[in-house]
Amino acid sequence: MTNSALQQLVEMRGIETHYFDAWGKPETISESSQIKLLNALGYDTSSDSVIENRLHQEASKIWQSPLNPVQVVRQSDALPFLIRLPIELVTDTYTVVLSTEDGQSFNHTFTPVDENLINVAQLQDVEYHEYGVIMPQPVPLGYHQLTLYVEDDDEPLATMRLIVAPQACYTPKSIAEGQKLWGLSVQLYCLRSHTNWGIGDFTDLIQLAKKAGELGADFIGLNPIHALYPANPEVCSPYGPSSRRWLNFLYLDVTAMPCFDHESVQKLVTTTSFQQRIQAARDAEFVDYTEVAALKKEALGVLFDVYYAKYLTKKTKQNKAFKAFVQAGGESLNMLAVYDTMQEFLSQNGQPAWGWPVFPDGFGEYHSDDVAAFAKEHKKRVTFYLFLQWQAALQLEAASLAAKDAGMALGLYRDLAVGVSEGSAEIWGNKDLYCVNASVGAPPDVLGPLGQNWGLPPMDPIKLYEQAYQPIIDLFSSNMAGGGALRIDHVMGLLRLWWVPKDADAKEGGYVYYPVDDLLGILALESHRQQSLVIGEDLGTVPEEIRAKLAENGIYSYRVFFFEQAPDGGFFSPAHYPVQSMSTLTTHDMPTLTGFWHCLDLELGKELGLYPTDAILQRLYGERHRDKQAILDSLHAHHSISDNISRDVNYTGMTTELNHGMQLHMARGSSALLSLQLEDWLQMDKPVNVPGTFNEYPNWRRKLSQPLEAIFENQDITALATNLTASRKRASTD
Incomplete structure (x- = not known):
């Protein structure tokens, strides 16, 4: 097999061949992995001739389509679009009719040869030209249709969905004015109460929102x-x-x-x-x-x-x-x-x-x-x-209204998962869209040293494009409903996803790219329509290009204290975090504060067989010891804890004072949003999820240690909430 034909197909389908891992080291995707990814996308790679024939088919399909299935543009004074035609038709006169979603109609007549020539291709004996055409009038935000007619012909030659998006996502007025907010993140099923039936429910959520709102919280995640x-x-x-x-x-x-x-x-x-x-x-x-x-x-x-x-x-x-x-x-x-x-x-x-x-x-x-x-x-x-x-x-909806009535600036914020499981209804209803011979996961990183396979078949980016992005529009819209913000899990998936071919190890996968600018435009449009702030969970192996794009598009970064380390091992002060971010101490994929401090996650990982060798485990224990000392150094340097707490990690266990000190340390930071976990308010030690496990640990089942009715009667907790609110107000004026 010639390398050139294979590599053309790899490049055309957006498969990345080189990347930097979570530790900044360059990595290469093997050719065998590239071939497996192409196979998962439905390509036959058995010979050069088969690949070359498919390349020709793909090119012909594009050039023989006068308009794209969909085009996403940002709102401006003029509207560009592309048109492709055989050379013998480029001197004809055409009219495009733009039908907006609110019933307006705009016409523009043009001759392609008079427009900006973008590209030329030769397919068999026919030469094709691609032109960039400008609609001269401004077009409102929304989902519109562009229809192309040849002069004096009533039958349309082609149609295209045109999506006009704002420049960036929506930011609530309170945050735009500099207010620093705090709130609680919760796995809803974990909530205990005297009234639920063994699982947290929407009435529990109403009660949580009311009680937290009374204490100054501005959101429930x-x-x-x-x-x-x-x-x-x-x-x-x-x-x-x-x-x-x-x-x-x-x-x-x-x-x-x-x-x-x-x-x-x-x-x-x-x-x-x-x-x-x-x-x-x-x-x-x-x-x-x-x-x-x-x-x-x-x-x-x-x-x-x-x-x-x-x-x-x-x-x-x-x-x-x-x-x-x-x-x-x-x-x-x-x-x-x-x-x-x-x-x-x-x-x-x-x-x-x-x-x-x-x-x-x-x-x-x-x-x-x-x-x-x-x-x-x-x-x-x-x-x-x-x-x-x-x-x-x-x-x-009732819970969302209760949160707003409790005075919360954001109210509820929802979390959008990166995918659906293989046997899901979502795939059952749109099987063309999903590649069931692959799964989304992650390369080896801090959270998963062996890599991760999440068992979630990815969307085919070309099929998503051919479906005019409707599935992603529906996802953004429906998940922004009933809340003031949306957290997108693994937001790097808007740029690229780590695909793991079926029956392969997670580390044998590779990155497949998605039309990030189009997806960000749609996200911005839905954000404004739903008045929803957007938070992107950008942990793990994150290329700088996506962080820059997220910031430009008004998406709030996700900053976890334990990951915000300087090259010398010290921990950055939360006062230096980007304002356009949500900060937190820990997450649902990490140990609780108590679990982290007492290395219970490492102990549990050993029991579950997560570490291939004892040497790896001992290295992790050593790193944890150094990290804890660096955390103590930072907390004392910023006067976030008193001298009651030893400066020597060898004599310092997790206490209520240290727990609260760490939370208040974060509250004085510069992030617009601070999210804290109820588990840490209750000083729990067991995690809710252990990445890399399936049946080895009861993931997504562990409840909170106390019922809602007791949590907000605890004077230590109410005092912490009062101090958090005061610290956030002071941070707003700094």
Whole structure:
């Protein structure tokens, strides 16, 4: 195989051959990995002739398309677009009609040969020209359509989606004016309360927002609350969802739903056995997803029957509102409800049901006659799952309003996962978009020395482009709903993602590039429409180009104290963090403050077999010891802790004073946003997630050590919150 043909295909598909790792060292993607990535993208690389033929096909497809499927431009006085034509047609007269989303129409007539020639190509015996054309009038922000006509011809030659975006994402007025805000980040399922059914729910979120707001918090940051698998509740990672557009029904507070007080529902839930099951689930140290799902589905089934008969079979305002929600949700919502119904049906009948790859023939793809027939036959159960999504959206909206009513400047902020799991409804409904023979992950870095494979098939960037970016528009829009900010997990994915071919080790993957400028433009447009600030989780192997782009586009960086180290090993003062950032001490993928300080994460990692050799573990212990000493040095130098705390790490354990001192040290920093974890308020030691593990550790299950009702009665905690608020106010005026 000639290297040139292969490398042309590699370059055309945006596969990076060289990169710098998390430690700044140059790395090369092997040719075998490059070939595997091309295979995952659907390319046959068996011979030179096959590759060359495919290159020709790809080039012909582009040059024979007069307009691109979509073009993203930033708002300005003039609008550029590209047109491609055979040379014999470039002297004809053409008209483009720009139809804006608000009903306006603009025409522009031109002759291509009089415009700016951009590129020329020869395909077989035909020469093609590409021209840049300028629409002379300003165009409003939004999603528009550009239609190309040949003079005197009523049939359009081509159409294109035109997306006009602002220069940068939305920034709330309070932050633009220099206010420094703090808030809490929480895995919603971790919340304990005296009223929930064994998992944190939207009513708990309302109470948390109210209590935190009273203490001066300006936001509550949530883990991804995406839809998971009602029929397979043990698949519980919020970062491996079934659909990122919709919500996890387990967060519904059944007791707050309409018709809960109906006698048939009460007959079920007030029985001694049902109440005992609820109490057992509530008291459990870890979330028992199977039992919680069983409890809620049982009660919700009875409740839905009542609601269905009372409202959804008649002309009622409730039915009108429900139908409006379903219509607005479109195919994506219906697809999820059909998927959930089908997975449940197959599971109950003892058939393989973990995901669409094992569904029976005819059920493996949403757009099939067999699936349509199934949905019709099980219409009421499909309606049940549509109803759950509607009620979840209403309860989330109520929580968002409660946060705003509590005086929070941002309110809730949501978290968008980087992908969906292989057997997900999202892939089932759009299989052309996803490359199921690869997975998103990460090369070896600080959090994962062996690299990481997250089991999330990536989107094909070309297919995303050909679908006019609609899937990414839907994701941004839906996840900004019900909140004042959006955190994008692994935001580097807008530029590039580490693809791991199926059956390969994580370290054998490679980076595939995405149309970052287009995606950032769409993000900026949706940010303004939803009045949502955007935070990008930019940890790990981060090229400088993406950090610069994020900053230019108004996206807030994510700064974790433990990673903000100078070359000499010292820790940067939070006063030197970028203003355009959200800072934090630790994250859901890291140990708690107590766990970090006492090296419990290293001890746990040894038990779980995460370190290939004892030498690696001993090196990590040595680095941790040095880091802790450097942290103490920094805290004392900035007078963030008193002399009650020893300056020698050998004599300093984690205490309440040190814990609070570290949090207040961050509060005096320059970041516009400061996020703190409830686990650290409670001085917990167990992590919620251990990267690189699956069954070895109960990830995404560990609850908080105290119920909500007790947290905000703790005088140490309320005093900490008062001091945090004061420190943030002082930082706002510095």
